[in-house]
Amino acid sequence: xxxxxxxxxGTLLLALINLTGCASLSIxxxxxxxxxxxxxxxxxxxxxxxxxxxxxxxxxxGREAARGAEGTEGGGCGCN
Amino acid sequence: MLLIKFWRRSLSAVFVFFISMxxxxxxxxxxxxxxxxxxxxxxxxxxxxxxGNIILINFWASWCGPCRKEMPVLQELEDxxxxxxxxxxxxxxxxxxxAGRDFLANxxxxxxxxxxxxxxxxxxxxxEAMPTTVIVDRDGIVRYVYRGFKDGYGKKYAKAIxxxxxx
Numbered sequence: 200x201x202x203x204x205x206x207x208x209g210t211l212l213l214a215l216i217n218l219t220g221c222a223s224l225s226i227x228x229x230x231x232x233x234x235x236x237x238x239x240x241x242x243x244x245x246x247x248x249x250x251x252x253x254x255x256x257x258x259x260x261g262r263e264a265a266r267g268a269e270g271t272e273g274g275g276c277g278c279n
Numbered sequence: 280m281l282l283i284k285f286w287r288r289s290l291s292a293v294f295v296f297f298i299s300m301x302x303x304x305x306x307x308x309x310x311x312x313x314x315x316x317x318x319x320x321x322x323x324x325x326x327x328x329x330x331g332n333i334i335l336i337n338f339w340a341s342w343c344g345p346c347r348k349e350m351p352v353l354q355e356l357e358d359x360x361x362x363x364x365x366x367x368x369x370x371x372x373x374x375x376x377x378a379g380r381d382f383l384a385n386x387x388x389x390x391x392x393x394x395x396x397x398x399x400x401x402x403x404x405x406x407e408a409m410p411t412t413v414i415v416d417r418d419g420i421v422r423y424v425y426r427g428f429k430d431g432y433g434k435k436y437a438k439a440i441x442x443x444x445x446x
Binding site for chain 1: 338340342343372373374375398401402406407408409411
């Protein structure tokens with residue numbers, strides 16, 4: 200009986216969390232697109248030399264036999 | 280009994296959440312949320328006072344590449360359709376906007392630029408992408424929302440504006 204009560208409570212709590220968490224039915228970014236000023240700052244990029252960066256990526260591609268998956272394009276403004 | 284009470288409470292909480300979500304943000308066909316901001320020329324402009332004009336609201340930032348590309352396109356639209364009751368409002372969303380001001384100094388823009396440092400307006404308009412462009416018709420109703428900017432969007436804006444002018 201007691202266990203049953205706990206199960207009911209637990210599922211209810213889960214249901215509530217689920218409802219409130221997914222109520223918007225879409226995953227929203229924690230940092231809003233208009234708040235990406237700091238993320239889009241050039242200082243946030245690992246390398247500021249795109250051509251050298253491309254070469255390093257190419258070398259790593261060959262060495263690790265893992266082509267592609269080098270992240271996405273764009274400047275962090277959520278527009279691509 | 281307690282369970283039912285709890286359910287009711289949680290359900291009503293979810294309801295309130297949904298309703299609160301619908302209050303904010305822009306929906307096509309709904310009135311555009313009102314705001315007043317001072318533009319770079321120093322005039323206070325209020326959106327509801329612009330009834331009778333078609334307003335293109337563009338949320339931009341200097342760190343956003345496509346926004347930078349878009350600015351001359353917006354200026355062209357302003358020049359072309361200004362006499363037909365169309366205004367372009369550029370809203371800068373940067374918290375620290377010196378970079379934005381520097382960017383503007385290199386351009387010759389005549390349309391109204393606003394600074395939304397607190398991001399309150401971006402929040403009410405639920406800016407989901409940078410740039411976001413909202414076109415408001417003569418009755419203050421949101422008619423078009425564009426997220427992002429790609430080549431050819433200028434033509435899309437012009438088409439939308441022309442359609443609204445003819446109404």
